Amino acid sequence: MAVPRTTRWVRLLPVLPAVVLLLVFLAGPVLWAFHASLTNAALTGRNARSPGWVGLDNYARLLTDPVLPLSLALTVLFVGGSAILGQNMLGLLIAVLMRRARRSVSAVVGTAVVAAWVLPEIVAAFAAYAYFSRDGTLNQLLGGLGLGQPDWLYSFPMVAIMLANVWRGTAFSMLVYRAALDDVPGEVTEAALMDGASGWQRLAFITLPMIRGSIATNLMLITLQTLAVFTLIWVMTAGGPSNASTTLPVLAYQEAFKFGDIGYGTAVASVLILIGMVFGAAYIRLLREAKP
Amino acid sequence: MRRRATIITSLMASAVLTLAACSPGAPAGEAKTLKIVYQKTASFTALDTLFQSAKQEFEAANQGVTVELEPIQAEDDDYGTKLALALRSPATAPDVFYEDTFKVRSDVDAGYLLKLDSHLQAWSEWDTFDDAAKAAGLGDDGGTYAVPVGTDTRAIWYNKKVLAAAGVSLPWEPRTWQDILDAARKIKASDPTVVPFNMYAGKATGEGTVMQSFYELLYGTDSALYDAEAKKWVVGSAGFTDALAFLKTLYDEKLAVSPAEALDANVWKKVFGEWLPQAKMGATVEGSYTPSFWQDGGSYEWPGYEQDMGVAPFPTQEGQAPGGVSMSGGWTLAVGAETKNPDLAFGFLTTALNKKNSLAFNIASSQIAVRKDVAADSTYQAANPFVKDVSELVSVTHYRPATADYPRISAAVQEATEAVITGAKSPEQAAADYDAAVKDLVGEDKTVRK
Numbered sequence: 001m002a003v004p005r006t007t008r009w010v011r012l013l014p015v016l017p018a019v020v021l022l023l024v025f026l027a028g029p030v031l032w033a034f035h036a037s038l039t040n041a042a043l044t045g046r047n048a049r050s051p052g053w054v055g056l057d058n059y060a061r062l063l064t065d066p067v068l069p070l071s072l073a074l075t076v077l078f079v080g081g082s083a084i085l086g087q088n089m090l091g092l093l094i095a096v097l098m099r100r101a102r103r104s105v106s107a108v109v110g111t112a113v114v115a116a117w118v119l120p121e122i123v124a125a126f127a128a129y130a131y132f133s134r135d136g137t138l139n140q141l142l143g144g145l146g147l148g149q150p151d152w153l154y155s156f157p158m159v160a161i162m163l164a165n166v167w168r169g170t171a172f173s174m175l176v177y178r179a180a181l182d183d184v185p186g187e188v189t190e191a192a193l194m195d196g197a198s199g200w201q202r203l204a205f206i207t208l209p210m211i212r213g214s215i216a217t218n219l220m221l222i223t224l225q226t227l228a229v230f231t232l233i234w235v236m237t238a239g240g241p242s243n244a245s246t247t248l249p250v251l252a253y254q255e256a257f258k259f260g261d262i263g264y265g266t267a268v269a270s271v272l273i274l275i276g277m278v279f280g281a282a283y284i285r286l287l288r289e290a291k292p
Numbered sequence: 293m294r295r296r297a298t299i300i301t302s303l304m305a306s307a308v309l310t311l312a313a314c315s316p317g318a319p320a321g322e323a324k325t326l327k328i329v330y331q332k333t334a335s336f337t338a339l340d341t342l343f344q345s346a347k348q349e350f351e352a353a354n355q356g357v358t359v360e361l362e363p364i365q366a367e368d369d370d371y372g373t374k375l376a377l378a379l380r381s382p383a384t385a386p387d388v389f390y391e392d393t394f395k396v397r398s399d400v401d402a403g404y405l406l407k408l409d410s411h412l413q414a415w416s417e418w419d420t421f422d423d424a425a426k427a428a429g430l431g432d433d434g435g436t437y438a439v440p441v442g443t444d445t446r447a448i449w450y451n452k453k454v455l456a457a458a459g460v461s462l463p464w465e466p467r468t469w470q471d472i473l474d475a476a477r478k479i480k481a482s483d484p485t486v487v488p489f490n491m492y493a494g495k496a497t498g499e500g501t502v503m504q505s506f507y508e509l510l511y512g513t514d515s516a517l518y519d520a521e522a523k524k525w526v527v528g529s530a531g532f533t534d535a536l537a538f539l540k541t542l543y544d545e546k547l548a549v550s551p552a553e554a555l556d557a558n559v560w561k562k563v564f565g566e567w568l569p570q571a572k573m574g575a576t577v578e579g580s581y582t583p584s585f586w587q588d589g590g591s592y593e594w595p596g597y598e599q600d601m602g603v604a605p606f607p608t609q610e611g612q613a614p615g616g617v618s619m620s621g622g623w624t625l626a627v628g629a630e631t632k633n634p635d636l637a638f639g640f641l642t643t644a645l646n647k648k649n650s651l652a653f654n655i656a657s658s659q660i661a662v663r664k665d666v667a668a669d670s671t672y673q674a675a676n677p678f679v680k681d682v683s684e685l686v687s688v689t690h691y692r693p694a695t696a697d698y699p700r701i702s703a704a705v706q707e708a709t710e711a712v713i714t715g716a717k718s719p720e721q722a723a724a725d726y727d728a729a730v731k732d733l734v735g736e737d738k739t740v741r742k
Contacts, residue, residue, distance in 0.1 A: 045696025048402035
């Protein structure tokens with residue numbers, strides 16, 4: 001049935017506030033950041049009074065900044081290691097195992113995993129700092145077992161913050177996959193079982209393809225979230241030692257607020273936005289293909 | 293029904309009228325407000341107390357003026373950021389604010405601060421301010437833009453018990469860098485579990501690394517960070533390399549904390565809270581505000597610190613004149629350039645910094661007084677047993693070259709110390725990399741070889 005033009009407009013009205021809010025609070029800052037990255041705006045000093053247009057100078061400077069390649073590599077490592085591999089795989093594994101486990105076991109595991117997710121980021125960050133610091137819980141455990149006690153935040157800062165991010169974020173993936181697995185029709189799996197498919201075969205050829213949409217959605221969300229992680233890293237290592245854990249958000253913060261160079265800081269942030277968009281586009285493609 | 297509509301309409305109309313009367317466009321103009329922005333943290337409430345009492349005094353003396361206090365709850369770095377963000381727009385800029393001395397020049401450049409020269413001329417109490425401290429409020433044009441509330445110095449704080457146990461004679465008065473190493477090695481030999489002599493290094497401790505460690509070394513050589521007359525940054529100096537080499541010796545011989553501990557941003561808490569009170573550290577270089585941590589009500593109360601701790605000036609490299617080195621920072625009050633009531637704002641500033649309020653604040657926050665009448669006051673001198681020693685260091689102190697480039701230069705120095713104590717670079721390499729970084733930051737024409 002064809003809907004008259006005017007009614008269609010009226011139907012869009014309730015969405016309007018949301019669209020306006022999105023434009024003001026999402027597109028606005030993104031555009032502002034991009035605009036600022038083309039100027040030499042600063043927090044203080046002469047450039048704070050009269051910021052000048054410098055075109056692509058900040059981006060040219062980015063290309064020669066020795067910290068940028070390191071920072072990019074660390075960001076990719078952080079997202080790849082702690083989100084795509086860590087949170088995603090661990091979340092799936094826990095979700096699969098929980099379906100088989102006894103109700104009581106699955107309740108305990110579920111609560112433990114979700115507890116980290118419930119903590120505000122700053123609290124989780126302090127907890128992780130206390131856990132990995134030199135006299136922290138982890139080293140006391142290792143000491144109790146008679147093993148070495150490395151200084152995690154100093155010698156292996158990326159390992160520490162990646163583990164912390166896996167700990168904190170796995171709950172989200174687990175919840176997504178639990179919901180998705182519950183939607184897989186039982187008769188399909190039963191049919192495969194009748195045909196003699198092993199557990200692995202059922203997972204690889206039946207379950208995973210059927211929850212492909214959830215996988216893509218989950219990957220997109222945790223990637224974008226992990227790209228933006230700042231508090232966790234700032235509290236645990238502040239990007240150090242010697243920039244060994246300076247991911248792009250940390251770098252952008254340092255440039256914009258520690259050195260007051262807003263123009264350059266927003267240029268770093270724009271690169272971060274760009275990376276997020278590339279990942280986002282890739283997952284959306286994946287999502288489309290997932291539709292039968 | 294109609295009646296109700298009339299009532300509602302008239303109610304709405306009167307509401308509109310009342311609201312319009314409240315709007316800033318109203319011609320009333322009688323009630324004036326001053327907005328005051330300053331820092332307040334869990335462990336630093338002295339400033340809040342100061343402004344609360346100044347508000348009462350000022351409002352009583354100026355009928356019709358409301359003083360609005362807006363404390364920002366943040367540590368130093370974040371406070372600076374939040375203040376700068378507020379200053380960027382006239383709509384949010386405060387009338388009077390608490391300003392770090394080392395931000396004064398670049399914030400003057402940014403046009404955030406009101407020039408106070410004409411106001412200061414008419415203020416008789418300005419003469420009671422120490423001349424060196426007055427310099428902290430100068431802009432590049434020679435005008436005064438901020439009034440100091442207090443200053444600080446840096447010295448060696450040592451635990452007498454630890455030194456005595458190692459056979460170092462007390463009071464300890466090191467004359468040269470070598471004296472420090474000798475004493476530290478003695479302490480190490482007598483008790484290997486003690487940290488003999490700590491100096492901060494690396495980026496994690498931020499400005500602490502340069503203010504409470506590296507600059508004490510650098511300014512004790514015949515070199516400097518900045519040539520104030522030529523307005524150029526010094527590169528290629530032997531003093532810079534020597535200072536790095538001294539840190540390397542301290543860390544290589546394990547006379548200081550381990551590099552991993554040094555690169556933990558919270559290391560200073562352990563210095564104040566654990567190692568010195570528990571006699572696990574011989575000495576550290578720290579600020580004149582140190583007793584405020586250990587006094588009653590401080591973050592790390594330590595009854596008896598007066599007996600256990602001693603203080604000594606940091607020596608020059610070879611004992612050359614003037615025999616000691618210190619660094620000073622401190623804070624000021626400034627008036628916003630966009631204020632609508634400059635006279636009232638300045639009036640509030642002078643109320644906040646009158647003798648009574650300055651005295652109370654300087655004592656509560658262990659600051660060195662910048663008013664001579666406060667410095668001479670007996671309650672100030674009796675505030676803690678170290679006031680006299682750390683105040684005397686003002687005669688050998690240095691201020692940071694607080695240009696807009698300074699934060700990046702400071703970061704480059706911190707990076708050089710980090711590279712040296714972790715063994716990533718030799719002092720010569722690290723100094724050469726620093727030189728390259730400075731030339732990159734300010735341009736080769738703004739550097740000078742010395």
